[in-house]
Amino acid sequence: MAATLHDVARVAGVSIKTVSNVINGYPHIRPATKQRVEDAIAELGYTPNLTARNLRSGRTGAIALALPDLSLAYFAELAASVIAAAEASGVSVLVEQTGADPDRERELLRSPRLKLTDGLIFSPLGLGQEDAAVLKVPFPMVLLGERIFDGPTDHVTMRNVEAARAATAYLLASGRRRIAVVGAHEGEIIGSAALRLQGYRDALKEAGIPFDEDLIGYTTFWHRANGALSMRELLARDVEFDAVFGLNDTLALGAMRVLQEAGRHVPEDVAVIGFDGLDEAEYSIPSLTTVDPGREWIAKTAVHALLERISGDVDAGPRLLLADFRILERESAPA
Amino acid sequence: MAATLHDVARVAGVSIKTVSNVINGYPHIRPATKQRVEDAIAELGYTPNLTARNLRSGRTGAIALALPDLSLAYFAELAASVIAAAEASGVSVLVEQTGADPDRERELLRSPRLKLTDGLIFSPLGLGQEDAAVLKVPFPMVLLGERIFDGPTDHVTMRNVEAARAATAYLLASGRRRIAVVGAHEGEIIGSAALRLQGYRDALKEAGIPFDEDLIGYTTFWHRANGALSMRELLARDVEFDAVFGLNDTLALGAMRVLQEAGRHVPEDVAVIGFDGLDEAEYSIPSLTTVDPGREWIAKTAVHALLERISGDVDAGPRLLLADFRILERESAPA
DNA sequence: CCGATGCTCTGCAACGTTGTAGAGTCGTTC
DNA sequence: GAACGACTCTACAACGTTGCAGAGCATCGG
Numbered sequence: 265m266a267a268t269l270h271d272v273a274r275v276a277g278v279s280i281k282t283v284s285n286v287i288n289g290y291p292h293i294r295p296a297t298k299q300r301v302e303d304a305i306a307e308l309g310y311t312p313n314l315t316a317r318n319l320r321s322g323r324t325g326a327i328a329l330a331l332p333d334l335s336l337a338y339f340a341e342l343a344a345s346v347i348a349a350a351e352a353s354g355v356s357v358l359v360e361q362t363g364a365d366p367d368r369e370r371e372l373l374r375s376p377r378l379k380l381t382d383g384l385i386f387s388p389l390g391l392g393q394e395d396a397a398v399l400k401v402p403f404p405m406v407l408l409g410e411r412i413f414d415g416p417t418d419h420v421t422m423r424n425v426e427a428a429r430a431a432t433a434y435l436l437a438s439g440r441r442r443i444a445v446v447g448a449h450e451g452e453i454i455g456s457a458a459l460r461l462q463g464y465r466d467a468l469k470e471a472g473i474p475f476d477e478d479l480i481g482y483t484t485f486w487h488r489a490n491g492a493l494s495m496r497e498l499l500a501r502d503v504e505f506d507a508v509f510g511l512n513d514t515l516a517l518g519a520m521r522v523l524q525e526a527g528r529h530v531p532e533d534v535a536v537i538g539f540d541g542l543d544e545a546e547y548s549i550p551s552l553t554t555v556d557p558g559r560e561w562i563a564k565t566a567v568h569a570l571l572e573r574i575s576g577d578v579d580a581g582p583r584l585l586l587a588d589f590r591i592l593e594r595e596s597a598p599a
Numbered sequence: 600m601a602a603t604l605h606d607v608a609r610v611a612g613v614s615i616k617t618v619s620n621v622i623n624g625y626p627h628i629r630p631a632t633k634q635r636v637e638d639a640i641a642e643l644g645y646t647p648n649l650t651a652r653n654l655r656s657g658r659t660g661a662i663a664l665a666l667p668d669l670s671l672a673y674f675a676e677l678a679a680s681v682i683a684a685a686e687a688s689g690v691s692v693l694v695e696q697t698g699a700d701p702d703r704e705r706e707l708l709r710s711p712r713l714k715l716t717d718g719l720i721f722s723p724l725g726l727g728q729e730d731a732a733v734l735k736v737p738f739p740m741v742l743l744g745e746r747i748f749d750g751p752t753d754h755v756t757m758r759n760v761e762a763a764r765a766a767t768a769y770l771l772a773s774g775r776r777r778i779a780v781v782g783a784h785e786g787e788i789i790g791s792a793a794l795r796l797q798g799y800r801d802a803l804k805e806a807g808i809p810f811d812e813d814l815i816g817y818t819t820f821w822h823r824a825n826g827a828l829s830m831r832e833l834l835a836r837d838v839e840f841d842a843v844f845g846l847n848d849t850l851a852l853g854a855m856r857v858l859q860e861a862g863r864h865v866p867e868d869v870a871v872i873g874f875d876g877l878d879e880a881e882y883s884i885p886s887l888t889t890v891d892p893g894r895e896w897i898a899k900t901a902v903h904a905l906l907e908r909i910s911g912d913v914d915a916g917p918r919l920l921l922a923d924f925r926i927l928e929r930e931s932a933p934a
Numbered sequence: 935c936c937g938a939t940g941c942t943c944t945g946c947a948a949c950g951t952t953g954t955a956g957a958g959t960c961g962t963t964c
Numbered sequence: 965g966a967a968c969g970a971c972t973c974t975a976c977a978a979c980g981t982t983g984c985a986g987a988g989c990a991t992c993g994g
Contacts, residue, residue, distance in 0.1 A: 266737065268950055279974045284952060292971050314714040315659060316950035319650045319979050326693065326715055333679060335878060340675035344668060347696050356712050358661065358693045361682050377691050379649040380661055380715070402601060488882040521884045543670060547823040549856045549884060603980060614944050619982060627941050651980030654949050 267308035276304035287312065326356040327570055328381040330372055331408075332364040332389045336486075337514060338540050338559075339387070342408075345563030346385060353571055366390030373401050382574045385566050388412065393454050404573035406566045410456050413584075418573065420566045420585045422557035424456055427589040428463025429470075431509060431537050431555050434591055436471050438599055440507035440535055443468075444479045446494045446519045447486055447511035457486075460511045460539060478503045483515070491518025499526055506534060507597070513538035513545045513554050520548065520596065535597035550595035558587030602643035611639035622647060661691040662905060663716040665707055666743075667699040667724045671821075672849060673875050673894075674722070677743075680898030681720060688906055701725030708736050717909045720901050723747065728789050739908035741901045745791050748919075753908065755901040755920045757892035759791055762924040763798025764805075766844060766872050766890050769926055771806050773934055775842035775870055778803075779814045781829045781854045782821055782846035792821075795846045795874060813838045818850070826853025834861055841869060842932070848873035848880045848889050855883065855931065870932035885930035893922025 273280040278297060286293060286301040304310075318324045329346050331339045347357045358381055362368045369390050378384060383404035388411050391398070399407065399415045407419040435443050445464055449457040465475055478501060481494035491510060495518070498505070508523070510516025516538030520530055528534050530550055538545055541556025565585050572578045593599055608615040613636060621628060621636040639645075653659045664681050666674045682692045693716055697703045704725050713719060718739035723746050726733070734742065734750045742754040770778050780799055784792040800810055813836060816829035826845060830853070833840070843858070845851025851873030855865055863869050865885055873880055876891025900920050907913045928934055 270950080280950090281952080281975075282973060285973085288952080292973085294972065297972080311711045311714065313654075313950050314711060315650060315654045316979090317952075319648075319654050319949090319981090320951045320953085322979075324650060324715065325712070334669065334682065335676045335679040337672070337675070337879075340672070340678075341670045343675075343694070344670040344696065347669065347694055351696070356693050356695070356715060358691050359678070359682055360691070361679065361686070374646075376646040376649060377660070379646065380659065380691060488879075492882070518882060521882060524884055544672075544823075544879070547827070547853060547856060549859055605980080615980090616945075616982080617943060620943080623982080627943085629942065632942080648980050651949090652982075654951090654979090655981045655983085657949075 266313070267310040268313065269310075271308055272301065272304045272310050275308060276300045323574075324380055324382050325354070326358055326381045327567070327574075328358045328360060328378055328384045329387075330360040330362055330369075330384060331387040333361050334359070337542050337544055338512065341542065342387070342559055342563055345560050346567060349564045349567040353567065355567075355571065362388070362390070364389035366392075366395070370395070370398055373398060378403065383570045385570055404570055406570045406573070408562065408566060410459055411454055413454075414582075416582055418569045418583045418585065420562050420569060420587070422562065422587045423589055424459035424557070425463040425466065427555045427557055428460035428509075428511075428539065429467040430463075430589070430591060431539060432464045432467035433470070434553075434599070435507045435509065435535055435537060435597060436467065436473070438535065438597065441473065442476075442479065442503075442505040443507040443509055444481065444498055444503075444505040445509050445511065446481045446483070446491050446498070447515040448480050448482050449484075450482045457511055464509060476503075479505055481519075486512050486515055488514050488518035491515030492522045493518075495519035495522040499523075508534055508536045510536065510538045513540040513542040513552060516552055516554070516596075517545065517548055520552070530596050531598060537597045541592055545592075546594065548596075553594045553597035554592050555589055556592050557589045561587045601648070602645040603648065604645075606643055607636065607639045607645050610643060611635045658909070659715055659717050660689070661693055661716045662902070662909075663693045663695060663713055663719045664722075665695040665697055665704075665719060666722040668696050669694070672877050672879055673847065676877065677722070677894055677898055680895050681902060684899045684902040688902065690902075690906065697723070697725070699724035701727075701730070705730070705733055708733060713738065718905045720905055739905055741905045741908070743897065743901060745794055746789055748789075749917075751917055753904045753918045753920065755897050755904060755922070757897065757922045758924055759794035759892070760798040760801065762890045762892055763795035763844075763846075763874065764802040765798075765924070765926060766874060767799045767802035768805070769888075769934070770842045770844065770870055770872060770932060771802065771808070773870065773932065776808065777811075777814065777838075777840040778842040778844055779816065779833055779838075779840040780844050780846065781816045781818070781826050781833070782850040783815050783817050784819075785817045792846055799844060811838075814840055816854075821847050821850055823849050823853035826850030827857045828853075830854035830857040834858075843869055843871045845871065845873045848875040848877040848887060851887055851889070851931075852880065852883055855887070865931050866933060872926075872932045876927055880927075881929065883931075888929045888932035889927050890924055891927050892924045896922045 269280040269283050272283045283301050334340050350357045369388050385406050387408040396412050396415045405417045407417050410421050448461050452458045481498050483490035483494045520536050530536050538552045538554035541554050545552035545554045604615040604618050607618045618636050669675050685692045704723050720741050722743040731747050731750045740752045742752050783796050787793045816833050818825035818829045855871050865871050873887045873889035876889050880887035880889045
C-alpha cells in the first residue's frame with residue numbers, strides 16, 4: 265500500500281541504501297542521483313515508516329505524559345504547555361490519565377504501552393514518598409509535582425512552601441489577620457496541600473500570629489465542589505476570618521462562590537487568594553488574585569530535561585529543578 | 600539492556616517462537632513449558648517490544664487526537680473523554696495541538712508523525728468546507744466538529760442547529776422575548792457559530808418573533824474575554840434585552856460577568872444560557888444553564904468508529920454520527 | 935500394526951529501516 | 965605511474981517480533 269524504500273529505489277533505479285542516504289542527508293551523492301531519488305519520492309508520495317526506523321534506532325520520537333485527569337484545569341493547561349514544548353523539539357506526546365489512583369499509577373510505570381515512547385513525564389497524585397522505589401524505571405523519566413522528593417529521577421516542581429508563604433504574607437501585608445485555609449488534607453505530610461499549608465504556617469509565625477486550627481478547612485479532593493463544601497463548613501463553625509487562602513484556584517473559586525451566596529463581600533469583607541495561576545481565575549467575579557507557580561517554565565523544563573536524558577547528554581545524578589513563582593494581583597485580594 | 604524474546608527463550612530453554620506463542624495465548628502448549636516460560640518472563644522482567652510487534656503487524660496500538668488547544672476547556676474535556684474511551688479499548692492516544700491554524704491543520708494531515716499511529720481523530724477549527732479534499736488521507740480518520748460536512752470520512756458531531764433552537768425555545772418558553780446572542784462570527788456560513796445562530800433564528804421564526812441584528816454580538820474567538828467584550832458592546836449599543844444566548848459556555852460566562860458588573864441581575868433582569876455543558880458552568884455564580892451537546896457520547900463514538908475503520912470491520916461509506924443533546928437547567932436561566 | 939490425526943514445539947522469513955563494510959571509479963600527489 | 969584518498973554507490977545484516985510451514989511424537993481407530 266504505502267510506498268517503501270524499495271519502491272522508491274526501483275523507480276529511481278538505485279539501491280535502497282542510496283535512497284536512505286538521500287533521505288538522511290548523506291553528503292556524498294551525485295546531484296543527478298539525488299534528483300532522481302527525490303523525483304521518485306515525490307512521485308510515489310513516499311514517507312518513511314517511523315515504526316521501522318524506530319525499531320532500528322531504538323528511538324520512537326515520542327514521549328509520554330502521565331497525569332491524573334485532563335478535565336482538571338491545572339493539568340489541562342500543563343498538558344497544553346508540555347505538548348507545545350515537545351512539538352517545538354519535534355517530539356510527539358502520548359497522554360495517559362491515571363485518575364490519581366495509586367494502583368493505576370504504579371501499573372502505568374510497568375505498562376508495555378510506554379514502549380511506544382522514549383521517556384515519561386510523570387505527575388503522580390496517588391503515590392507518596394514510600395513509593396519512591398517504584399520510580400526506579402528502566403527508561404528516562406522526569407517527575408512532576410510534590411508527592412515524592414529525593415527520587416531516583418529528575419524532578420521539576422514549584423516552590424510550594426515559599427509561594428504559599430508569599431501568598432499568606434501578601435494577605436497579611438494588606439492588613440488581614442484571620443486567614444482561613446481551604447483544601448488542607450487531613451494528616452497529610454507530603455504533597456502540595458501539606459507544603460502549601462506549611463508555607464501558610466511559616467508566614468503566620470514570621471508575623472507573630474498564632475496558628476488557629478479552627479481556620480483550616482479540610483477536603484479530600486481539590487475540585488470546585490470541595491472548595492464550596494469546605495467553605496460552608498467554615499461558615500457553619502462560626503469562626504471569624506477576613507481572608508481565605510485557597511490551596512488551589514479551583515478550591516478558591518468554589519469557596520468564593522459560597523462566600524458570596526452567604527452575603528460576604530469579596531474583597532471588602534473577605535479577601536480571597538488562590539494558587540495555580542489558571543487562565544480561568546482571571547475571569548471570575550471578582551477576578552481571583554492567585555499565585556502563578558511557574559507552570560509554563562515547568563512544562564518547558566520538564567521536556568528539555570527529559571530529552572537531555574533520552575539523548576544521554578547528561579550523566580549527572582537526579583536533578584531538582586525549581587520554578588520561580590509570582591503573585592498575580594487581581595480584584596479578590598488587592599494589595 | 601531490556602530483555603527480549605531471545606533472552607527469555609534462553610533462560611526457559613525453549614525456542615523464541617514458543618515464548619512468543621505463550622505470550623500470545625497459543626493454546627497447544629504443555630502446562631510445564633508454559634510455566635517455565637512464564638517464570639523466565641517474570642525473572643527477566645520481560646515486556647514485549649511494541650515497536651517490533653508493530654512493525655510486524657502494521658499496527659501501532661495508538662491513535663492520534665488533533666485539536667486546537669488543550670487549554671480551551673471544551674477540548675480539554677473532550678480529550679479526557681477520548682483518552683478514557685481509548686484506554687478502555689487498550690489504545691494509547693497521541694495528542695497534537697493545531698492552534699486552530701488552517702496551515703498547521705493541513706500540514707498535520709501530511710505529517711510523518713502520524714505514522715506512529717493507526718488513525719486520527721481530527722477536530723479542525725481552521726479548515727473549512729473548501730478544504731474537504733485535503734481530508735482524503737491514506738489512513739483511517741474520524742472527523743469531529745462542524746466545519747466540514749460531506750467529507751470523505753466518518754464524521755461525529757452534535758446537533759448544533761436543533762440544540763441551539765432548543766436553547767432559544769427554552770428561553771422563549773420562560774417568557775423572554777428579546778434574546779441577545781454572544782459569539783456570532785461575522786459572515787460565517789459554516790462552523791458552530793453559524794449553525795447555532797441558525798438554530799436561534801429558527802426558534803425565533805417559529806415563535807413569530809422578528810430577528811433583530813442589533814441583538815447579535817460578534818466575536819473573533821470564543822474565549823472568555825471575547826464574551827466579555829461582546830457583552831460590553833451590546834450594553835453600549837443601548838438595546839433592550841432580557842436574555843442572552845452564549846454560543847458557548849466560555850462566552851456565556853464572560854458575558855455574565857460583564858452583565859453583573861453593569862448591575863444587571865441574572866436571571867431576574869437577564870437570563871443567560873450557554874452551550875457545551877462544561878463542568879465549569881456548574882460552579883459559576885449563578886450556575887449556568889447550558890446545553891450539553893453530548894460530548895461524552897461523541898468521544899466514545901469517535902473512538903469506536905475509528906477502531907472499526909482501523910480493523911476494517913466496516914466497509915460502509917462515510918458515516919455521519921449525530922449526538923443527542925439535553926438542556927441542563929441551572930440558576931442563570933430557570934425554566 | 936499402519937495411517938491418520940492432534941498436540942507440542944521449532945526454524946525460517948519477513949515487516950522497513952539504517953549501520954557497517956566495502957567495491958568501484960576518479961583525481962591527486964610524489 | 966603507482967599509491968593514495970575522496971567520492972559514489974551497494975550488499976548485507978540486524979533491530980524484535982510474528983506468520984507460516986512443518987518436524988517429531990503420542991494417541992487412536994480400524
